[in-house]
Amino acid sequence: MIGTMRSLHEVDPATEQFVQQEQQRQETSFMMIPSENSTSRAVMQACGSTLINKYAEGYPAKRYYEGNAVVDAVENLAIERAKKLFGAEHVNVQPYSGSPANLEVYYAVLKPGDKILGMQLNMGGHLTHGHGVNFSAKFYKAAQYVVDPKTHLLDMDAIRKLAHQEKPNIIVSGATAYPRIIDFKQFHEIAEEVGAYSFADISHIAGLIAGGAHPSPFPFTDLVMTTTHKTLRGPRGAMIMCKKLDRLAKTEGMDEKQAAKEKDLAGKVDRAVFPALQGGPHENIIAGKAVAFHEALQPEFKEYAHQIVKNAKALAAELMSHGVKLVTDGTDNHLLLIDLTPTMGIGMGKPVAAALADIGLIMNYNTVPYDQAKPFNPSGIRLGTPGLTTRGMKEKEMKDIGHWMAQVIKEPKNDEIKQQLRKEVLEMTKQFPLYG
Ligand code: DSN
Numbered sequence: 001m002i003g004t005m006r007s008l009h010e011v012d013p014a015t016e017q018f019v020q021q022e023q024q025r026q027e028t029s030f031m032m033i034p035s036e037n038s039t040s041r042a043v044m045q046a047c048g049s050t051l052i053n054k055y056a057e058g059y060p061a062k063r064y065y066e067g068n069a070v071v072d073a074v075e076n077l078a079i080e081r082a083k084k085l086f087g088a089e090h091v092n093v094q095p096y097s098g099s100p101a102n103l104e105v106y107y108a109v110l111k112p113g114d115k116i117l118g119m120q121l122n123m124g125g126h127l128t129h130g131h132g133v134n135f136s137a138k139f140y141k142a143a144q145y146v147v148d149p150k151t152h153l154l155d156m157d158a159i160r161k162l163a164h165q166e167k168p169n170i171i172v173s174g175a176t177a178y179p180r181i182i183d184f185k186q187f188h189e190i191a192e193e194v195g196a197y198s199f200a201d202i203s204h205i206a207g208l209i210a211g212g213a214h215p216s217p218f219p220f221t222d223l224v225m226t227t228t229h230k231t232l233r234g235p236r237g238a239m240i241m242c243k244k245l246d247r248l249a250k251t252e253g254m255d256e257k258q259a260a261k262e263k264d265l266a267g268k269v270d271r272a273v274f275p276a277l278q279g280g281p282h283e284n285i286i287a288g289k290a291v292a293f294h295e296a297l298q299p300e301f302k303e304y305a306h307q308i309v310k311n312a313k314a315l316a317a318e319l320m321s322h323g324v325k326l327v328t329d330g331t332d333n334h335l336l337l338i339d340l341t342p343t344m345g346i347g348m349g350k351p352v353a354a355a356l357a358d359i360g361l362i363m364n365y366n367t368v369p370y371d372q373a374k375p376f377n378p379s380g381i382r383l384g385t386p387g388l389t390t391r392g393m394k395e396k397e398m399k400d401i402g403h404w405m406a407q408v409i410k411e412p413k414n415d416e417i418k419q420q421l422r423k424e425v426l427e428m429t430k431q432f433p434l435y436g
């Protein structure tokens with residue numbers, strides 16, 4: 001029967017079973033993929049609300065459909081909260097996710113064939129920062145910076161030199177596998193020197209920035225993109241923030257109206273999102289974003305953000321005390337990158353990550369800088385503490401987890417050890433329930 005009143009249980013027990021299985025999996029294991037997190041029930045309620053039913057192409061007070069008074073209020077609430085959270089001049093909360101949002105940023109300020117300078121993927125960057133298989137290197141030219149071969153840190157002098165050589169139109173800062181502080185101010189200064197836009201992709205560390213646990217790219221960076229579901233702990237989605245005015249607008253020969261449009265960076269971003277690259281915004285998800293921003297504006301969120309970093313440092317110290325090699329020998333943020341090369345040899349990331357998953361510690365295999373192995377069989381493991389910190393865990397638990405991890409890393413095939421450790425992990429998950 002077609003209708004709206006019946007529950008998932010009544011309509012589709014097969015899907016309901018998977019939903020329950022996934023909840024059970026999350027409750028009984030530890031989410032240690034650094035880009036994952038657990039949203040609050042409040043965020044999930046907003047995302048699962050009747051806002052899911054509404055079409056709202058356009059922007060608040062400028063929609064192409066009737067019936068959007070409530071939707072307008074929700075979207076404005078999300079925008080105002082995001083502005084307050086980050087100190088942004090302009091915010092667009094409609095992007096569906098990080099990769100489309102990055103395309104929208106490029107579309108807003110570049111012409112096809114313009115040049116992007118971003119961090120190479122296997123050094124810790126992202127596909128959309130100029131990797132050859134991605135639109136960012138197909139529609140645009142791409143130059144890539146790397147980390148220092150010895151320290152594996154970003155070398156700002158080398159990046160400056162490269163920027164002067166390559167003369168990009170936009171410089172992307174931000175990473176998906178970099179465990180140290182990113183100097184957004186210097187990135188912006190370099191962009192100014194070479195006449196490029198500065199663009200920070202803060203997806204991984206947005207929650208740390210909001211909570212004051214990592215330096216901010218505001219107010220100087222031209223364009224900032226973040227996903228909303230990582231350290232920010234919101235629903236799966238993204239947003240773009242930018243300055244109102246385009247510092248690089250060229251208005252020679254334009255009349256006043258054209259010149260005003262050319263200078264309007266906020267307008268360029270909004271038009272790139274809709275109508276250029278997206279259709280109807282997902283207003284239920286925007287409501288979830290509004291809730292997450294409200295949560296992130298509370299004093300407890302500052303504590304949360306700082307605890308993520310404290311936990312990462314405690315976990316790093318414990319792992320290193322057992323001889324586990326970390327890229328850059330530690331962390332300043334939420335993320336750790338284990339380099340298995342010195343202890344296990346190259347290409348061991350996948351089997352060791354699988355062995356850790358056997359005991360209920362879920363992370364991902366990852367390349368390490370200058371990895372000699374291929375990305376699908378790399379030599380590293382990427383992990384982080386946002387998910388653990390959401391469960392209320394602190395340094396003491398990090399010490400236990402680091403100790404368990406070290407045992408598995410030494411003997412990934414030892415089933416006896418893994419069975420024992422699985423019990424310990426399970427016991428700890430019960431002490432720190434997720435949704436009850
Ligand atoms: N997939 C995200 C991550 O895991 O870092 C980046 O897009």
